[in-house]
Amino acid sequence: MGTTPEPGTGATNRAGEAPEQVGLSTEAEGETTVTEEGTELERSIGLVGGIAIGVGTMIGAGIFVFPGLAAGRAGPAAAGSFAIGAVIALLVALPASELATAMPKSGGGYYFISRALGALPGAVVGISIWLGLVFATAFYLVGFGNYAAALLAEAGVNLGGVPIVIPMALVFGVLLTALNLFGTENAAKLQNYVVGLLLTILVLFLSYGGLDALGVFGTQSTPETFFRFGPFPMFTTAALVFTSYLGFAQVATVAGDIKDPGRNLPLAMVGSVLIVAVLYVATIFVATSAFGSARLETFGETAIVEVARNFVGGTGALAILLAGLLATVSSANASILSTSRAVFAVSKDAIIPKAAARMNLKYGTPHVALAMAGGPVLVLVALGEVEVLAEVASFLHLVMYGLMCVALISMRRDEPEWYDPDFRVPAHRLVAGIGAIASFGLILFMQTTSQVIGLAIMLAAAGWYKYYAADVELKGVL
Amino acid sequence: MSDDDPAPTAESIMSDNDLDIREPPRILVPVEVLEGESISESLVEFLAPARIILLGYHVLPEQTPTEQASMQFEDRARTAVEDIADTFRGVGRGVETRVAFTHDRDQTVERVAEEVGATAILLPNPSSDIEDVLVPIRGAVDVGRLADLVSTLLGGHAGTVTLWGLDTGGEYDTDAAVERARETLLDRGLPAEQITAEHAESESPVWDIVDRSGEFDIIVMGAGGPSLLSSLFGDPTERVAEGAVAPVIVVRTRED
Numbered sequence: 001m002g003t004t005p006e007p008g009t010g011a012t013n014r015a016g017e018a019p020e021q022v023g024l025s026t027e028a029e030g031e032t033t034v035t036e037e038g039t040e041l042e043r044s045i046g047l048v049g050g051i052a053i054g055v056g057t058m059i060g061a062g063i064f065v066f067p068g069l070a071a072g073r074a075g076p077a078a079a080g081s082f083a084i085g086a087v088i089a090l091l092v093a094l095p096a097s098e099l100a101t102a103m104p105k106s107g108g109g110y111y112f113i114s115r116a117l118g119a120l121p122g123a124v125v126g127i128s129i130w131l132g133l134v135f136a137t138a139f140y141l142v143g144f145g146n147y148a149a150a151l152l153a154e155a156g157v158n159l160g161g162v163p164i165v166i167p168m169a170l171v172f173g174v175l176l177t178a179l180n181l182f183g184t185e186n187a188a189k190l191q192n193y194v195v196g197l198l199l200t201i202l203v204l205f206l207s208y209g210g211l212d213a214l215g216v217f218g219t220q221s222t223p224e225t226f227f228r229f230g231p232f233p234m235f236t237t238a239a240l241v242f243t244s245y246l247g248f249a250q251v252a253t254v255a256g257d258i259k260d261p262g263r264n265l266p267l268a269m270v271g272s273v274l275i276v277a278v279l280y281v282a283t284i285f286v287a288t289s290a291f292g293s294a295r296l297e298t299f300g301e302t303a304i305v306e307v308a309r310n311f312v313g314g315t316g317a318l319a320i321l322l323a324g325l326l327a328t329v330s331s332a333n334a335s336i337l338s339t340s341r342a343v344f345a346v347s348k349d350a351i352i353p354k355a356a357a358r359m360n361l362k363y364g365t366p367h368v369a370l371a372m373a374g375g376p377v378l379v380l381v382a383l384g385e386v387e388v389l390a391e392v393a394s395f396l397h398l399v400m401y402g403l404m405c406v407a408l409i410s411m412r413r414d415e416p417e418w419y420d421p422d423f424r425v426p427a428h429r430l431v432a433g434i435g436a437i438a439s440f441g442l443i444l445f446m447q448t449t450s451q452v453i454g455l456a457i458m459l460a461a462a463g464w465y466k467y468y469a470a471d472v473e474l475k476g477v478l
Numbered sequence: 479m480s481d482d483d484p485a486p487t488a489e490s491i492m493s494d495n496d497l498d499i500r501e502p503p504r505i506l507v508p509v510e511v512l513e514g515e516s517i518s519e520s521l522v523e524f525l526a527p528a529r530i531i532l533l534g535y536h537v538l539p540e541q542t543p544t545e546q547a548s549m550q551f552e553d554r555a556r557t558a559v560e561d562i563a564d565t566f567r568g569v570g571r572g573v574e575t576r577v578a579f580t581h582d583r584d585q586t587v588e589r590v591a592e593e594v595g596a597t598a599i600l601l602p603n604p605s606s607d608i609e610d611v612l613v614p615i616r617g618a619v620d621v622g623r624l625a626d627l628v629s630t631l632l633g634g635h636a637g638t639v640t641l642w643g644l645d646t647g648g649e650y651d652t653d654a655a656v657e658r659a660r661e662t663l664l665d666r667g668l669p670a671e672q673i674t675a676e677h678a679e680s681e682s683p684v685w686d687i688v689d690r691s692g693e694f695d696i697i698v699m700g701a702g703g704p705s706l707l708s709s710l711f712g713d714p715t716e717r718v719a720e721g722a723v724a725p726v727i728v729v730r731t732r733e734d
Binding site (some may be wrong): 020032033035037038039040041042043044045103106169181189254256257337340341344357358359361363364365366370 | 497507511512538539540541542543544545546549550551552553556576577578579580581582585586589590659
């Protein structure tokens with residue numbers, strides 16, 4: 001069938017392109033991957049860089065959006081909801097880690113699923129995760145606009161009632177895309193600094209608030225009944241806040257660039273989940289201690305700002321607003337980077353035209369893939385319907401997480417010869433099984449609109465595969 | 479990885495005869511090939527007595543996966559490296575080539591230098607005919623390696639070596655090091671009239687070396703250990719290479 005047969009691959013897509021094999025899997029260790037022709041691909045992201053990607057992607061929504069909402073639903077037990085969310089995230093992170101150490105290639109979830117379950121599920125996940133990331137980026141950018149507006153208002157800048165949220169989000173979306181397109185200085189380094197500064201502010205805030213709640217400064221706050229609404233809402237609220245753990249799998253999208261992937265990939269994924277889990281739980285604890293969950297609920301999405309104001313006045317509010325700004329910047333930037341990698345991964349496998357993987361020699365950046373990330377994001381931001389889209393993003397991520405767990409079970413059932421992960425999940429059937437059930441189960445808690453849009457996107461992706469790349473086979477092809 | 483081991487080739491056996499029993503020094507030549515960087519003919523000729531490991535590399539911003547770059551530019555990079563390798567082969571020497579796509583040039587150069595056991599690393603700069611060599615000595619340096627390298631490269635040429643001790647006021651006895659280097663060079667058969675020894679006090683060796691670089695055709699210097707200053711301002715050898723008008727050969731400290 002194929003006119004340009006490559007080793008191990010069956011066929012080509014409609015444009016006659018076959019999946020391309022870049023790194024030899026056997027050589028993917030230590031600091032280099034070696035291609036068939038002997039060219040060395042340096043791995044340059046260390047453990048800290050990997051954790052910064054994971055934490056940077058996750059931290060945006062969880063700390064700043066959810067405390068008020070979650071406390072309103074579950075009372076102080078919302079801290080327990082975040083802990084449950086973390087456990088579920090770990091149940092998915094462990095299988096993802098094993099798959100990533102066995103296949104340390106750029107592309108993450110898409111790569112594992114296409115190799116373990118075949119090209120059709122792979123294509124559906126690959127294409128829908130591209131759009132899922134686009135939606136998520138738009139959501140973060142609008143969040144950025146909100147924080148920027150609130151920060152200006154807090155600082156006393158009078159805007160005369162001009163709405164600036166969407167314009168700010170658009171401007172910043174253009175800036176981030178441009179930075180990634182033309183920035184020969186590393187955009188990923190920026191990520192490390194932003195995450196570092198963000199974590200510093202949060203840790204200071206939480207230590208102060210934690211000491212205050214324990215009665216070190218002044219009066220001890222009256223402890224509220226932990227299960228104010230009984231234990232059941234703690235579990236349903238866990239479904240809501242799980243969204244704030246979406247993103248740890250993004251570490252796997254840069255797997256091809258991570259040094260010593262056998263060690264660093266699992267550590268970065270599990271480590272970043274644990275770091276944000278501790279931050280989330282501490283935030284809820286501090287917030288509910290400061291105000292009580294009923295009052296916290298009335299503050300809604302800016303609850304955490306009010307908590308900070310309560311502790312240290314206007315300065316505290318400003319610092320937390322700045323942290324929120326940084327969190328949305330890091331999440332948006334990490335998502336744009338991941339989007340371009342996701343596009344590259346499907347394009348390399350000939351699921352979409354190879355042209356999408358082209359890069360620009362002058363700037364050394366993947367301009368087509370970056371444009372396929374930034375362009376739709378700006379359209380979505382301008383439309384403004386981002387809340388639904390954020391949930392659609394979660395939907396698409398959850399499908400990928402569930403399928404990753406299935407992929408692990410399928411891989412282990414009949415292990416191919418090349419399957420030799422450095423890290424093996426203990427009791428894998430149980431871990432991956434619960435991970436899959438939890439991931440798919442959470443989808444049921446979503447709004448019908450989101451479910452319909454999510455399904456439509458997956459069907460469209462499947463349709464595209466059938467039309468464009470039905471002959472491409474990826475199962476078991478490394 | 480077995481292909482990293484230097485297999486004894488006809489060339490190395492031949493050069494062994496030229497140099498009594500000593501292994502020829504191995505010089506790593508990193509070239510940013512896709513940026514059109516190249517090695518001048520005079521430099522190729524000067525380096526001819528050494529074994530050359532030619533590393534063609536391309537630096538990518540971190541937002542670009544190395545796989546993506548290699549898919550599109552691997553062939554072009556390999557061709558460019560082979561073109562440069564041919565100029566070395568043209569002067570009758572074997573050359574080993576490697577191609578790497580990286581986000582971090584220093585990491586790649588250091589890793590390859592380690593893997594091939596390089597004696598020295600070339601930091602290319604434009605050059606005309608190479609005759610006069612400046613060897614600044616400003617701290618602990620592997621004198622044996624340095625002397626091997628300089629005597630091999632200059633063997634049979636008319637060029638001169640200027641050993642220049644730069645005393646920064648530290649504990650390091652620069653005078654003794656210069657003297658030791660001079661004696662080792664004489665031992666290696668370099669005629670005494672080709673060697674000059676000089677001394678100077680220096681507050682900032684990097685600037686002084688850069689200032690004098692115009693008088694010489696090439697600089698050979700020791701890598702020097704990591705220091706606080708180098709982590710702030712970059713490696714001293716790289717700062718010399720950036721400022722100097724001549725190419726710089728950095729002698730690596732022998733790994734244990």
